[in-house]
Amino acid sequence: MKFYHFPLSGHAHRAHLFVSLxxxxxxxxxxxxxxxxHKTPEFLALNPFGQVPVLDDDGTIISDSNAILVYLAKKSGQSQWLPEDAKGSAAVQRWLSVAAxxxxxxxxxxxxxxxxxxxxxxxxxxxxxHILLARIEAHLAGRDWLVGNGPTIADVALYSYIASAPEGNVDLSGYPGVNAFLRRVEALPGFVPFAKTQAGLSAAA
Known part of the structure; x- marks a missing residue:
């Protein structure tokens, strides 16, 4: 399994994170x-949109980070990551749409x-x-994960760009539920951190 990525891409990180989890x-x-x-003929043959990440699973090419999450969840057979029931599956899809x-x-x-x-x-x-973070904070009230009682690809899809939000001058200090959620993701076995940059609020941290 080959995984084409760029270390500072949150889209690439969410897919890399799930592979590792x-x-x-x-x-x-x-x-x-x-x-x-990413604009060379060789790469465009993998993904005509010229974007990372791309997964090459023994010749099966999957591009788009959320598509990779769905593919790997299905292939792994670990249904807790993508519920099979209609309600659970729809709830996860809702958050994948939020991620996109x-x-x-x-x-x-x-x-x-x-x-x-x-x-x-x-x-x-x-x-x-901040509008989105306030909505996620409210959604997490009384729950640990975005969907159901355990982590799903919905949580993986949102983690990277929320965790790195301070690099874009988005202050997370007013969202205790969101911060607790980030720590729960980071405590999962197989977690790999997203590369940090000294930008925005992170420069002063």
Whole structure:
């Protein structure tokens, strides 16, 4: 199993994290985005969108981080990560949509400004981040995980960009439930940390 990634990509980290949580043997292949390695014909043959991560499972190519989470959850046969029942499966899908939507345009976008120089409006994306964090804080009241009584790929999908939100000047100090959730993910066997940068609020930490 080959896993194409970039260490500072939260999308890549969420997929790498899940591979590690499952304990699956894999080969990490770093894609040099700065050098344009993701736009070469060889890489575009793997993912025409030119994005990491990409999973090559003995010739089965899966791109998109959330798709990789679903693929690995199904392949592993460990149904606790992606419930088989209609209600549980739908609940997980809801959070995968949040990861691709509100999370991407809030905390992830804020981090893109400070770490990669993206041209977003800082006030706008930080405000979006806090709206999302407040909703997650409320959702976590009285529960440990986003769906059900144990970790699922929903938790994996949200972890990386929430944990790195301070790099985008998004203050997490007002969200005790969210912080407790992050610590629970970090305590899971097989957890691998997301590479940190000295950006935003993290520069003063």
């Amino acid at each position: 499952l304990g699956l043997p894999h080969e990490l292949i770093e894609v040099d985005l700065a050098a344009g390695a 939507g509100e999370l991407a345009y809030g905390p992830a976008a804020a981090r893109l400004i400070t770490v990669f120089g993206a041209r977003f409006n800082p006030d706008e994306v930080i405000a979006r981040a």
